[in-house]
Amino acid sequence: MLSDVLGLTPEEADTYRTLVSVASATPAELAELVGLNPLLVVRILGRLEGQGLAARSVGDTTRFVASPPAAALRALLIQRQNELNLAELELDSLDEIYRAATLGRGAAEVVDVIHGTETIRERVGHIQLGARKEVMNFVKAPFFSSGNLTDGAVIARGVRYRVLLERAMLDGGSLSFDEIAQAQSAGEEVRVADAVPLKLFIVDRELAIVPLLGSAHAAKAGALLVHESSLLDALIALFESEWEKATQFVTSAGALPKAPAIDDLGVQILSLLLTGFTEQAIATQLRTSLRTVQRRIRHLMDTAKVQNRLQLGFHAARLGWLEAEQDGNTRV
Incomplete structure (x- = not known):
């Protein structure tokens, strides 16, 4: 010390x-x-x-x-x-x-080109550590940076983290349910979408990094560093639009004031169900049995007084069951 x-x-x-x-x-x-x-x-x-x-x-x-x-x-x-x-x-x-x-800045100076995986990783880390208000992140495979999903030190300073994950990240095993739960417990807000249009990392609405290639092309990896401009405004608007349409990823029943009497496992199953996971995929992610998942889904349908999973999803969305009081460093 x-x-x-x-x-x-x-x-x-x-x-x-x-x-x-x-x-x-x-x-x-x-x-x-x-x-x-x-x-x-x-x-x-x-x-x-x-x-x-x-x-x-x-x-x-x-x-x-x-x-x-x-x-x-x-x-x-x-x-x-x-x-x-x-x-x-x-x-x-x-x-x-x-x-x-x-x-x-002239038009040619609005965007800088960053070459090389290591250089991109260092630049992402640098602007992330300098964040004062908010970090916004689209995450899709493949990763070419390492480390935890969340930078706890930055969040501890009061910086808001919003991360939108492509569902394939969970389907393909690039991220686990436990990693996302840990990120949320650290204060990160996480939502899941069927797909995200691009990799994107925005800090304080002042800078954005748009990686162009992933680890499969490490030798040719590049990224665009976008400064304040109408292009950056468009990227921010894109993030906000996709964020609003995405499904909240909730892991704790305690964060859901509108939900009925559902425990943490029930909330986790419902959250994965609404993001489009099959019952078997849910069982795999939560490290439980298929029979347990099926029984819990049946209980949720009985609670909602509906007959199928589609009706359950509609009912849960309409009543705001997964609307957390507060959602939840990020990878690129």
């Missing part, structure tokens, strides 16, 4: 933490306690002394004592906070300069 927050190296943080735990110590004694080379500890103590975290003992200048953590570390923390505040002001200034420059 000290190394992450206050800018100390791991060795400096360990040395200071150890020095705090003893009355005083020589560099040799401290090196033995920390398990580092004595010469390295001498250099570390010099840096800690320069930062006000350590001082020589008044009675014996060959020994070192730790400065009181509450005072010494608070001073460093305030310094780091001031640096972050200045960096934020600089960022705002640069952002204003960037926005002013984008207003003068």
Whole structure:
């Protein structure tokens, strides 16, 4: 924690933490306690002394004592906070300069071309980490990026994530029900459509990345980076249109205020059923038996007082059974 927050190296943080735990110590004694080379500890103590975290003992200048953590570390923390505040002001200034420059973009500058899978992956990760308000994502096979479906650190900052999955992602095993459930529990909103028109990644309605090829053509992979323009507006409108038509993917009964007394498994079965999965496919996704799925669907139809699955879907949609209070990093 000290190394992450206050800018100390791991060795400096360990040395200071150890020095705090003893009355005083020589560099040799401290090196033995920390398990580092004595010469390295001498250099570390010099840096800690320069930062006000350590001082020589008044009675014996060959020994070192730790400065009181509450005072010494608070001073460093305030310094780091001031640096972050200045960096934020600089960022705002640069952002204003960037926005002013984008207003003068010509037609040829609205779209940049990104070449190579690794470059695309890095660019997606970079703009995702910089998201301030919202990430919008069309997901279809094949993946050519790795990692979890959700970037929890970005969501933790209050960034909204909306992901529209093509149903084939689940049919083909590219994604599992458990992965989607984990993403939703982290705060991601997920919907499913029979098909999505293209791969798409939009951040803050200011930038969009449109991957052109997947992992099957890694050597030729490319993507379009679209800046603010009427083209970006069209991509945003496309996302919103497809999002409205898609089926919400719900995994927890607790998020459904309009649903009748259905448990989590019942909600999961209904959610997969309404996205077009067969009973056998539902059983496979939920790792349960076909008989259990059939029995649960029969119970849902009895609850809705309908005779078939089509009527069940219509009834559930009309009454808003799967309308969650809140839906739910994304892959490209």
